[in-house]
Amino acid sequence: MHMTVCLVLAWILIYLCVMKGIKSSGKVMYITATFPYVVTTAFLVRSSTLEGAMDGLYYMISPDLNRLFDPEVWLDAATQIFFSMGLGFGGLIAFGSYNELKNNCVKDTVYLSIANLLTSLYTAIVVFCVIGFMGHQTYMDCLDNDYKTLMTLYPHKYGSLEELKTSIKLDEYIFWMEHQFHHSEFPLLSNASRYCNYKDIIASSAQGTGLAFVVFTEAILQFPFPPLWAVLFFLMLLMLGLGSMFGTLEGVITSLNDSHVITVKKPVLTAVLCGTACVIGLLFTTRAGQYWVSLFDHFAGSYALMCIAFFEIIAVIYVYGYRRFLNDLEFMTTERPGKYWTITWRFVSPVIMLILFFSSIIKSFSHHPVYSAYDPITTAQVDTAYPAWALFVALMLVSLALAPTPFIYFVRKFKIWKIEGDIPAASKCLGSTPSTTYMLKSEPSFNRMVESTASELQTIGMNGPSTNGSARNSENDRKGNGSNRHPPKRN
Incomplete structure (x- = not known):
């Protein structure tokens, strides 16, 4: 019930910000775009001083080269870029249409890409500092558990836990653990303890929504004045969500408004779209909401987005014509794009997207698609195969996202509906x-x-x-x- 109320209030807030278009949402974006940077900087200053933060950063810059051969990794990376830059959603096109005709869109694109890269690196540093801190806490709890196990198994050898920690230095014990020498030193411990590996603990940290609502929440409890940090953090999440929805809605509203297919006033159209999205969002507030989020994110948020971007390139470069596109850019920016851009638009980008898409499809369906589900017995997340009906829903999600492109093509081609x-x-x-x-x-x-x-x-x-x-x-x-x-x- 609480999540439903929050969802409705969030969409009401979005509607109030977007109902008048850029005139209203543009002013709000000054807050939604700058506030996250302020909070992220505050978290960086605080988290970098926590124990284990440097270990988290070291883990961030230590690559697993074997993962580079996994096509789903590249698809996830491409999807992340699409989401962070708003590619394929229509928001950039909608906002860009408010610029002057002679605006240098090439420079804007370069600046936006650089800003997106630096922002991603900046936030990654904060995230891995927090993950390193939480990993250190979990690691120390694991070692402390083994110390207590030693006291239980060898009560005659050590009088107290403090005496044990004094006799066996932490560094020495960690060396035993990592090299598995403790089995010979303490034979009873081998069956009663768990192997505490710091890298494994960090690698198993929560991802996605769990990162924001579990890892960061637990870390905030270790900060001084936890309520203040909690308010700042969740306000930042709210600002990020609002900023994302402004661009997405503006792309849809502007397209429908400009096409003259729907003739209602803009506030009414915005209300209908926000209301529809709110109703669909109720699905995510159920007890199975996190699994629905995973289903939507994995299929509709990656495969469909890649296809839409591919169709955009084909439409502009091959249907409209790359020479016309180059002429337009030269007219607007007074500089004609060079061979690099031409080759990238005509060959490199379409080929890369096709390779990513089909290789990911083959990788996903060579084995039955799975999702992470909670196991009440082990109290851990385990990979569970999607049921057949869930895969059918996923297919419908991708189909609905892609359907407008061929639909409008055949409508215009065969003059079925005169627009x-x-x-x-x-x-x-x-x-x-x-x-x-x-x-x-x-x-x-x-x-x-x-x-x-x-x-x-x-x-x-x-x-x-x-x-x-x-x-x-x-x-x-x-x-x-x-x-x-x-x-x-x-x-």
Whole structure:
């Protein structure tokens, strides 16, 4: 019940921030984008002073080279980049459409990539400092348990636990443990103790949601003034969640709003989308919620995202044409991208995504897909095979995410459903550049718009757009679901 209330309140907050578009969410993003850096810095300063933090950092920079041959590792890495940068969700395209037409998008892309890399490394340092600290705590508890076991097995040899620790130094005992010499020294201990391996303890640390809600929560209890750190940490998680949802929703809302397929006002459309997402989210508040999150994240959040990104590259580079795309970039940035970008867009990126996708599919289904489930007997997470109905749900999730692409293609190809507003709206959102204007000339709706609004289109016709134009008018000029960037109504 508590999780359901929190979920509803979170979506209400998201709606209030997004209902007016960039005008409202843009101001909130100043907080959601900067506050996590402040909290992360505070955690870095505190966690770096904890015992075991340096061991955690050493573990972070100690690679397991065998994992590089696992395709799922590369898929997870690619998915992480897609999530952290918002690729394939439509948010970047939606936000970018508010920039000036002459905005240097190439520099923005480079800066964004560098900032994303540095942020990932920065947060990784904090995470592994905390993991190292918790691993050290668990490791010391493990060793302390063996000391107590020694006292139980050899009560006649040592008078007290303190005497035992004085007689057998910790470093000496760790040496015995790691080299398994304790079996000969204390034969009864071999069956009564567990092997305490620091690396194994860190490697078995919680991941995903468990990292945030288990490991960090336990670590915060060891900090001075735990309530303060807890409030800061969970506020940071809230800000990160809000920032992610702003971009995702803006990508969907802007696309539907600009297409003219849905004619309701923007606040109403936003309310419907937020309400729908909230209802779907109720599934994650059940007792099996963490397993649903794992199912959605593993299938819909990786395979579908990779396919969508692949279709985007194919649409821009091969359908629209890479030469037109290069002309557009040269027109907007005054510099033509070099051979590196051309080769990357045309060959490297599509091939890499195809290899990652199919190799991951083969790896996943060569063995039955599994998920981590709680075992009440061993009180540990064990790998459990997905039931058949769960795999069917996963297939539906991926299919639903990919269905709009072929659906719209066949609708436009065979003229099953005439969408009158998309071409005029697209041409005005784009500005348009000389290449897009030339391509859109083949569309009848575009030609009718040109004939009916010749005076308005004089600056964006075959002579190219005005250099003072913009990809969108400012948010202050947008009222409801309309905008003066759309063509005027025809009689």
